[in-house]
Amino acid sequence: MQNSLLRVLVAGIGGASLGTELIKSLTAAKRYEVFGCDISSLAYGHYDQGCSKSFVIPKSSYVESVLKICQENEIRAVVPGGEGPLELLGPAARELQSFGICVAANSPEVISLCSDKALLFDRLRSLSQPMPWTATIEHIDSADQFPMPCVIKPALGTGGSRFVFLAADQREAELYLTYVLENCKKALIQEYIPENEGEFTIGVLSSPSDRLIGSVALRRTFNAKLSVLTQTKTGLISTGYSQGFIEDFASVRSQAEKIADLLGSTGPLNIQGRMRDGILIPFEINPRFSASTYLRAMAGFNEVDLFLRSVLLEEKTLNFTIRPGYYLRSLSELYVPVEDIIR
DSSP states (O other): OOTTSEEEEEEOOOTTSHHHHHHHHHHHHTSEEEEEEESOTTOGGGTSSSOSEEEEOOGGGHHHHHHHHHHHHTOOEEEEOSHHHHHHHSTTHHHHHTTTOEEOSOOHHHHHHHHBHHHHHHHHHHTTOOOOOEEEESSGGGOOOOOSSEEEEESBSSOOOTTOEEESSHHHHHHHHHHHHHHSSOEEEEEOOOSTTOEEEEEEEEOTTSOEEEEEEEEEOOSSGGGEEEEOSSOEEEOSOOOEEEEOOHHHHHHHHHHHHHTTOOSEEEEEEEEETTEEEEEEEESSOOTTHHHHHHHTOOHHHHHHHHHHSOOSOOOOOOOOEEEOOOOOOOOOOGGGOOO
C-alpha cells in the first residue's frame, strides 16, 4: 500500500485524450497514486500502466459512481479527463466537496460561461478585450454576410475540433453553417485570423481563492499532420493536438493572465489564440486542463500537480522553472487480449 501518496482519480481515460495526459503528468510528479474511471471498457487508460486501479462506470449514475469509488478507495481529488466528465462533475463540485473530495476544475460559473461560446465572447466584448469578429447563428435564414474567410463551429461545448470548418466565401459559409446547425443547437461564426504571427495555446492556472499560480505558453508548429485539421489555400485550422515551442513568452502570457483574471478563473484555464500586431486574439477558451498538459509538465509546468498541491497540501509558494525547447508528440499503440477487457 502506497500510504505516503495522495490518491487521485482521473475521470475519463480514453486514449490520445486529456485523461491519459493527466495520468502521465500525475505519475511524473511522483506524489500520487492514480486511479481511473471511464464509461467505456475499451478506454486506453484501463490498460496503461499509469493507473493503480481503474473502473468502468455508467453514464446514467456518473457522479454517484465517482463518489462511491472515492469513498471506497480514500481518494481525495477527482480530475475530469475530458469535456464529458467536466460537464457531469463540474456542477457537482460543491456536492463532492461536502464529502471532502476536491474536483480539480474551474468554478461551476466559469465552466458554464465557457461552455456557451456566445456568452463567453459577449463577456469578452463587454470587457473590451481583443477578440475576433464573432456572431452566433441559430437559424440559417438569419444568416447575413460574414467577414471572409471565416471559421464556423458549434457554439456549445468546451473544446475539441469537431465540426470546425474554414469557409473561403459566402457559399461555403452557408453550406458549413447548415451542416453545423443540423448537428448542433447553435453555430458560432468568427473571422479567420491568419497564423503568420503565431498560434498559441496558453495555460493559466489559478487557485480556488482566485490567486494566480502561474502560466505557460506554447507556440504551435504545424509540420505534422497530427496538429492540422484543415489546410487549404485559404488558411489553416489546427487540431486539439498541440505541439511546438515553449519558452517564457512573457507578453503572450501576460495577456492571457489578464483574460483569466477578468473572467474570474479559479482553476485551470486554457486559452487558444493567434497574434495580430502583437496582440493575442483568443478564439477558444476552455475551463479545464489542456490535452497538452504533459508537454507542459515536461517543460517544468506540471499544472495538475501545482493545482493539487495548492488545494490538498495548501502550499502557498509553488515554484517552477520553464525549460525552453520544442515539445513534440505522436500516438502510441497497445495490445489487450480479449480476456483482459474490463467488464
